Amino acid sequence: MPRLSVFFVRASLIHLFVGFTFGGLLLANKGVMISPWIWVLLPVHIELTFIGWMAQLAVGIAFWILPRFSSAAPRGDERWSWGTFLLLQAGIGCVVLQSLFGGQWLSFTGRILEAFALAAFVIGNWQRVKPFRV
16 A cells, blocks of 8 residues: 555544544533533544544545556655645645634635645546546
């Protein structure tokens, strides 16, 4: 498994653990009222489990699984994919900070960074996808 895929998978598992921990807190608070402020964690839980875990795991595995065409640079220019990793982490961080501390511009910035991360992944890995020949 390439180093970048390892980083994606490990980061996704960290997001899974934190997201499920917050989800467990929310569920426990629903049964036995611990504190009303715990509901602030709901958007953080959603962001960490959907984008932080699922999307990041999918991107990491896709980077690993997509076909390799040359032995010199089997995965093409990896800088785009490393940029994807960094942009995705920054985007998730911005959305989580907005959920905890407010500031609508943080959420907007985070979503833009996540969109740029997707674009960087497509740009960096598009040449690895080629049509099926009959």
